[in-house]
């Protein structure tokens with residue numbers, strides 16, 4: 097296991113994950129503003145003002161907070177880039193060590209880029225990072241039952257449904273039930289080759305210099 101915070105860029109077959117910086121503001125803001133109605137039903141209601149997509153300083157504060165989490169090893173936020181374009185975000189949050197070794201995965205994609213499999217591919221890249229670089233034991237994705245596209249992502253990734261947690265998270269101003277999907281490091285190890293074949297197929301195209309390649313060349 098390497099020191100948390102060292103890998104800043106993760107590379108998949110089509111997607112590249114890296115932290116967002118000030119220079120990403122214009123592109124991020126354009127996508128967030130355009131996708132606002134599309135994302136609204138699936139996200140916590142924004143608190144306070146100004147609204148980050150309309151305010152560079154709020155975006156910068158958000159980037160700094162993510163950088164701080166990265167340094168502390170409590171969270172890792174990434175922009176998802178495909179063909180050099182910003183297409184969405186994925187993150188590991190609330191990392192707990194000790195006997196839990198757990199993190200939560202959240203994601204979203206630009207409405208115009210939906211249906212291209214970018215998010216499941218980004219999840220596989222993130223799973224590799226979480227299990228093989230950070231040494232975590234369990235990842236959870238929590239999804240509102242009526243969010244069919246997101247549940248389809250969980251299905252494509254063979255995630256294990258653990259049942260419904262009632263009134264679990266505040267989403268768009270309401271306490272919403274969520275299906276909890278999980279994967280542990282044992283399940284990752286069992287399915288690793290299938291993930292690679294399906295989402296990162298072909299010769300190893302995955303990896304960045306600081307990302308330790310596994311014994312199977314992933």
Ligand SMILES: CC(C)(COP(=O)(O)OP(=O)(O)OC[C@H]1O[C@@H](n2cnc3c(N)ncnc32)[C@H](O)[C@@H]1OP(=O)(O)O)[C@@H](O)C(=O)NCCC(=O)NCCS
Pocket residue numbers: 134135138203204205206207209210211212213214215216238239240243244245246247248249252
């Ligand atoms: C859920 C989400 C992240 C999926 O990302 P994605 O990169 O589009 O994932 P996929 O390409 O694998 O598509 C998953 C399913 O979405 C559905 N889908 C495809 N195109 C779509 C579109 N234009 N609009 C809505 N749903 C679409 C399909 O059912 C697809 O399954 P299929 O590939 O078997 O047909 C994305 O729909 C999204 O950002 N939604 C809004 C925010 C959100 O729900 N975040 C997750 C909260 S848990």
